[in-house]
Amino acid sequence: MNRKRVKGWLKHGDFILLDLLCMQFCFILSFWIFRGFHNPYMQDTNQHLAVTLFVAQLLVVLFSSSYQGILRRKKFDELIAVCKYIISVMLLVLLYLFVVHRSGEVSRLQFGFTAVFYVVLDFLLRQGNKLRIKTFSATGNRRSIVLVTSKRLVREAMERLTGEDTFRDYKISGIVLLDTDDVSDLEEFGIPAGQLNDEIVMRIGHGWVDEVFILQPDDLPFPTQLLDELMEMGITVNYSMSALTDDRWPITDLRKLGKYKVLTNSIRFAPAGEMALKRALDILGGLVGCLMTGIIFLFVAPAIYIKSPGPIFFTQERIGRNGKTFKMYKFRSMYLDAEERKAALMAQNKVKDGMMFKMDDDPRIIGSEKKDKNGKPKGIGNFIRNTSLDEFPQFFNVLKGDMSLVGWRPATLDEWTKYERQHRIRASMKPGLTGMWQVRGRSEITDFNEVVRLDREYIENWSMALDIKILIKTVLVVVTRHGAE
Numbered sequence: 001m002n003r004k005r006v007k008g009w010l011k012h013g014d015f016i017l018l019d020l021l022c023m024q025f026c027f028i029l030s031f032w033i034f035r036g037f038h039n040p041y042m043q044d045t046n047q048h049l050a051v052t053l054f055v056a057q058l059l060v061v062l063f064s065s066s067y068q069g070i071l072r073r074k075k076f077d078e079l080i081a082v083c084k085y086i087i088s089v090m091l092l093v094l095l096y097l098f099v100v101h102r103s104g105e106v107s108r109l110q111f112g113f114t115a116v117f118y119v120v121l122d123f124l125l126r127q128g129n130k131l132r133i134k135t136f137s138a139t140g141n142r143r144s145i146v147l148v149t150s151k152r153l154v155r156e157a158m159e160r161l162t163g164e165d166t167f168r169d170y171k172i173s174g175i176v177l178l179d180t181d182d183v184s185d186l187e188e189f190g191i192p193a194g195q196l197n198d199e200i201v202m203r204i205g206h207g208w209v210d211e212v213f214i215l216q217p218d219d220l221p222f223p224t225q226l227l228d229e230l231m232e233m234g235i236t237v238n239y240s241m242s243a244l245t246d247d248r249w250p251i252t253d254l255r256k257l258g259k260y261k262v263l264t265n266s267i268r269f270a271p272a273g274e275m276a277l278k279r280a281l282d283i284l285g286g287l288v289g290c291l292m293t294g295i296i297f298l299f300v301a302p303a304i305y306i307k308s309p310g311p312i313f314f315t316q317e318r319i320g321r322n323g324k325t326f327k328m329y330k331f332r333s334m335y336l337d338a339e340e341r342k343a344a345l346m347a348q349n350k351v352k353d354g355m356m357f358k359m360d361d362d363p364r365i366i367g368s369e370k371k372d373k374n375g376k377p378k379g380i381g382n383f384i385r386n387t388s389l390d391e392f393p394q395f396f397n398v399l400k401g402d403m404s405l406v407g408w409r410p411a412t413l414d415e416w417t418k419y420e421r422q423h424r425i426r427a428s429m430k431p432g433l434t435g436m437w438q439v440r441g442r443s444e445i446t447d448f449n450e451v452v453r454l455d456r457e458y459i460e461n462w463s464m465a466l467d468i469k470i471l472i473k474t475v476l477v478v479v480t481r482h483g484a485e
Contacts, residue, residue, distance in 0.1 A: 012067040018125050019085070023053055026117035030110045045105045049093075056092040060085060063273040064464075071130060082123045084465075086115050143170040144208050145238075148196065148226070149215035150179045157215050158189060173209065176200055178220055196226065205233045214239035267428060268459055277464055282398050285405045289395025296392055300331055303380045308366045310336050313393055318410035321430045326402040328410060329393035333381040338364040357415075388478050394433055406467045407432025408455040423448075426455045429462070439473035 027050055031040040040046040060066060066085050073081060090111070097103040149157055154175060161172055174192050177183065181195035194200050204212065212230055216222055216239060230237050253264045301312045314332040317325050335341075341364050342357065349357050362368065367379015384390045397403040403410070410431035411419070436454040437445060445451060458466070 012070060014129060015067055015070060015126060016061055018129060019122060020054065020057055022122045022125055023057060023118055024050060026114050026121060027053060029117055030113040033113065034107060034110045049106060052093050052096055053089065056089045059092060060088045063277050064088065065271050071133065078126055079123055082119055086118050090115055143210040144173040145170045145211045145213050146174040146176060146204055146209050147172055147213050148176040148178065150217040150220060151177050153215055153217055154186060178223060201229055209235060211236040211238060216241045267425065268462060270462060274464055278467065282404050286395050286399030289392060290399060293392040293395055296389055300384060300389060304332055304366065307380050308335055317413055319416045319427060320402055320410060322427055329396055331384055331390040331393060333366060333385050333390045334364045335366055391433060398433065404430040404432045406434055406470050408435050423452050426452055429459055434470060434474040436470065439470055439477055
């Protein structure tokens with residue numbers, strides 16, 4: 001029998017408890033410095049602030065991955081992690097106090113000192129707790145594990161299992177080779193080694209062995225008989241395939257597919273809590289955006305209709321996540337025959353290979369025949385495109401769930417058919433109103449491969465903090481019209 005290990009943030013309950021206690025201690029310490037030595041919890045304002053800090057910490061724990069890999073972090077990385085943690089907590093507290101109109105009750109100086117004290121003390125507490133855990137693991141009763149693999153994989157396996165940067169509560173007590181009895185060059189490990197046979201299995205059964213780790217080579221049959229014998233003896237078995245440790249496919253998740261247990265590889269696995277938070281932000285942004293769209297409609301709709309009678313909204317089939325199609329909405333900024341005229345203008349397309357369509361002074365835009373003193377078009381269509389007003393109806397797509405506030409710009413059906421294999425990665429997330437491409441260059445970027453590279457960079461590094469950063473930059477880009485066309 002093997003105890004099932006705690007998963008997720010619960011397995012770091014000791015660190016979470018330390019962080020919670022540390023916050024309250026720093027709160028009390030800063031209170032004593034500014035208010036004198038008496039109980040801060042006797043005042044309603046301080047009680048409310050202390051509870052708010054506690055709840056904010058729990059929210060950060062639930063909806064972030066701040067404890068992921070905490071035992072493997074270097075000191076500098078841990079300091080950065082503590083700073084990110086306290087900034088997230090303090091921002092949540094300030095946002096809440098602002099919403100409930102109680103921000104004036106809090107001393108800014110005391111609040112700031114609480115954060116500074118926390119960074120210093122919590123960093124020291126985390127380092128001390130990690131030292132305690134590692135010391136216990138090194139001197140305590142660690143699990144005894146036997147490694148079963150081929151000679152070709154032994155050295156790499158030992159490096160991965162016993163490297164200095166690998167936190168471990170186990171020790172490798174034996175090596176069993178599946179393909180040879182030549183163990184002469186394995187003596188450097190100082191561990192008993194031999195080829196798989198009945199005698200080895202007997203030794204495993206009668207020696208101190210808690211678990212067996214089978215690293216299955218891709219060029220040898222799976223040792224089914226060994227697995228049967230180990231399970232018959234009640235020994236816990238861990239097994240993996242050499243392909244799973246290949247750096248080309250670094251992210252793997254264990255899931256259930258029907259009645260099958262499957263290993264899943266993906267470019268990025270996002271925590272469920274953070275994805276729920278992203279969707280909540282989309283819903284909030286979608287509601288606010290739809291309200292703004294209604295207001296903009298009152299002014300834009302008459303101008304569009306007067307210059308080009310017809311529908312105010314433009315709808316088009318676009319490609320969404322993983323190739324699913326959906327109807328995308330925009331304020332119409334082009335004449336009704338724009339799609340028919342597009343083919344004749346493809347020679348002026350600034351984007352290589354026709355993967356997207358961008359051109360200077362597009363004549364299909366409503367009112368583009370009207371020029372300013374510099375010869376630039378200044379019609380109503382140009383105005384709503386340069387100010388991105390045409391994109392506002394897409395907030396309805398965000399509210400429906402077809403799109404997100406931040407993602408990749410959805411492809412048209414004809415563009416999608418031209419995508420090569422490396423371009424498909426864009427569609428692994430929901431498309432968005434804005435994204436990395438828009439804040440890095442917008443229309444100034446004409447190389448589609450660079451657009452794909454930026455979208456991949458976003459997917460691989462996605463976080464709620466990155467989404468918020470892109471949204472803020474998008475506002476600045478729209479206001480300054482940087483890269484607009």
